[in-house]
Amino acid sequence: MLTYDEYHMPTTLEEALAIWADAPEGSRLVSGATDILPWAREGRAGDVHLPAMIDVTRIGGLKGYSFANGRVRLGANTVYQDFLNEVALRQALPCMPYCAIWFADDQIREQATLAGNLVNASPVADGTPPVVALNGEIELARLEGSEIRYRTVPVTDFIEGPGRTLIEKGEIATSVTLDAAYGYGGAFQKVGQRRSLVISVACCAALIKTDQTGRIIEDVRLALGGVGPKPIRLRSIESAMRGEKVSRDLIIEAAGGASDLVASRSRKEYRREVVVNFVRAAIEEALENQPDIETKLQGLREMADA
Numbered sequence: 469m470l471t472y473d474e475y476h477m478p479t480t481l482e483e484a485l486a487i488w489a490d491a492p493e494g495s496r497l498v499s500g501a502t503d504i505l506p507w508a509r510e511g512r513a514g515d516v517h518l519p520a521m522i523d524v525t526r527i528g529g530l531k532g533y534s535f536a537n538g539r540v541r542l543g544a545n546t547v548y549q550d551f552l553n554e555v556a557l558r559q560a561l562p563c564m565p566y567c568a569i570w571f572a573d574d575q576i577r578e579q580a581t582l583a584g585n586l587v588n589a590s591p592v593a594d595g596t597p598p599v600v601a602l603n604g605e606i607e608l609a610r611l612e613g614s615e616i617r618y619r620t621v622p623v624t625d626f627i628e629g630p631g632r633t634l635i636e637k638g639e640i641a642t643s644v645t646l647d648a649a650y651g652y653g654g655a656f657q658k659v660g661q662r663r664s665l666v667i668s669v670a671c672c673a674a675l676i677k678t679d680q681t682g683r684i685i686e687d688v689r690l691a692l693g694g695v696g697p698k699p700i701r702l703r704s705i706e707s708a709m710r711g712e713k714v715s716r717d718l719i720i721e722a723a724g725g726a727s728d729l730v731a732s733r734s735r736k737e738y739r740r741e742v743v744v745n746f747v748r749a750a751i752e753e754a755l756e757n758q759p760d761i762e763t764k765l766q767g768l769r770e771m772a773d774a
Contacts, residue, residue: 470508474520481529481642484522485611489638492519497640499524499545500579502572503588530642533557541645544583548595549574561646562654562757563598563673570594570658570671583641589627589698596699597673597691598656599623602646608639618642629697652677652687653758657746659694670694670743672726674750678714682755682763685709690722690750695730695743702726702747714755714763723748 478484488497496518498504508516524530530545533554540560548571551557551564558565571577571594585595586606604623609616623644626634635641658671675689688709690702705722712718726747727740755763 469515470505470518471516472518472521476520476522477526478522478524479526479528481527481609481640482611482616484524484527485609485616485638485640487520487522488640489611491522494518495520495522497522497524499530499581499584500547500576502576502580503584524640535560535648538648539645540648541643542582543643544581544641546582546644547578548572548580548582549577552577559759560648560650561598561602562649562652563601563656563675563754564654566654566656566753567594567598567673570656583644586623586627586644587633587635587641589629589631589633591630591697591699592671592694594656594658594671594693596623596627597671597693599644599646600691600699600701601673601675601689602649605645606641607643607645608635609642610636610639620645624699624701627698649675649677649689651759652689653754653756653761653763655750655753655757657750657753659742659746670746672743672746672750674747674754676751676754676758678755678758678761678763680761682758682761683713685712685714685718688751688754690726690747692726692729692743692747700729702729719748719751722751 476487478487496504498521525545530543533540533542533546548568551568568577582595585593600623605620606623606626607618607620609618621634628634652675655674671693673691676685677687678685688706690706692700705725709718709722723744727744730740730743
């Protein structure tokens with residue numbers, strides 16, 4: 469059971485920052501609260517009592533999204549369901565809809581925020597690999613006197629390890645900014661005991677763009693979660709694939725190289741085995757999901773039996 473002494477619902481960022489800066493030790497900041505509620509129940513944290521909770525869902529400035537300079541800025545209250553409902557986001561962030569559909573169920577997707585997923589910093593968080601693949605940055609705000617100060621941190625630096633980030637006392641995440649990946653095919657693969665409503669063992673995000681013939685890989689972005697203390701961008705594999713012809717051997721070689729990056733302390737051999745399979749599947753799916761391009765996938769279907 470979760471209880472608290474005070475529950476605040478500020479309507480402006482300045483008000484929220486002032487409350488948060490003065491909040492007693494042990495207070496929590498929430499938006500969707502989809503992490504804290506499962507944590508504060510019997511079987512995990514048990515009964516939890518907090519001095520205060522600060523709910524930021526009524527802050528208008530944390531809602532919505534905008535486009536500028538090839539990037540997409542998502543307000544911190546952007547929820548996972550938005551990546552399924554909003555056509556503009558589906559087109560600009562082609563791996564996010566596939567991540568969202570794996571992410572829990574409709575009810576939770578309407579509450580859970582991408583920014584909250586990043587701040588929570590679970591090593592198996594579904595949202596981190598797509599954000600890393602899209603060169604994500606997180607914006608943080610704090611009060612200095614009566615002025616709001618902002619700073620922006622790449623998500624690869626922001627997440628330091630399980631439950632550890634660079635967010636400082638008194639700061640609130642205000643937005644996440646990602647590359648707009650128009651024309652890319654997107655994919656997301658997750659290994660768990662069932663499709664959703666489960667913490668993944670490992671997950672992978674893929675973005676791929678070929679030339680107009682569908683034969684040459686112009687760009688590829690791959691990121692893994694759950695294989696170590698923080699999400700991993702597969703930059704060496706990406707470099708090896710760029711400019712190459714789409715082939716069965718190329719995809720198998722790329723997927724095989726990903727297994728060497730597994731650094732998890734638990735179920736390490738199992739994770740290595742499944743990483744090869746779902747990286748291969750993510751690459752193939754992303755190739756097939758490119759808009760308006762028929763990728764030449766002849767000979768790739770037998771990979772499932774290879």
